[in-house]
Amino acid sequence: MTVDTRALRNAFGNFVTGVTLVTTRGADGKVIGMTANSFSSVSLDPPLVLWCIDKGSDRLAIFESAKHFAINVLAASHQELSGRFAKKGQPYMDGVAYTTWETGSPIIADAVAIFDCDKVASHDAGDHIIYVGLVRKFDSPEAAGKPLVFHRGGYCALA
Helix, strand or coil, X not given: CCCCHHHHHHHHCCCCEECEEEEEECCCCCEEEEEECCEEEEEECXXXXXXXXXXXXXXXXXXXXXXXXXXXXXXXXXXXXXXXXHCCCCCECCCCCCEECCCCXXXXXXXXXEEEEEEEEEEEECCEEEEEEEEEEEECCHHHCCECEEECCEEECCC
């Protein structure tokens, strides 16, 4: 079966997603981030989440060797931050205000929700790798406002 990948991508784009900044600390101690909308809750007991990374990502080797990661669900005000970390060659958190929690992964203080995780599994999935994380600590500050939303290849606002 031949699949028109552009048409398939457009069909997938009809599913409205939130936008996350997935962060970790590399073996060299440098902190990195990447924009991802392939995030999902998996289980409440134990508390598990997943996210996916393209095998062609310039950050794959760092996330592959990392033992931890944080999922920062971006607020509507984070569109510029999302765009910055969606580009190849822009992995480092220079100039971005963050703190760290238990795992040492960067936490964006004004994110809509934050999940600090131990990486507990990875699964090969076509042209992506699925990472599963055990949530060690989380927060969802009400002051963060509305989430950044992505639909049909662009950002949009919740009504």
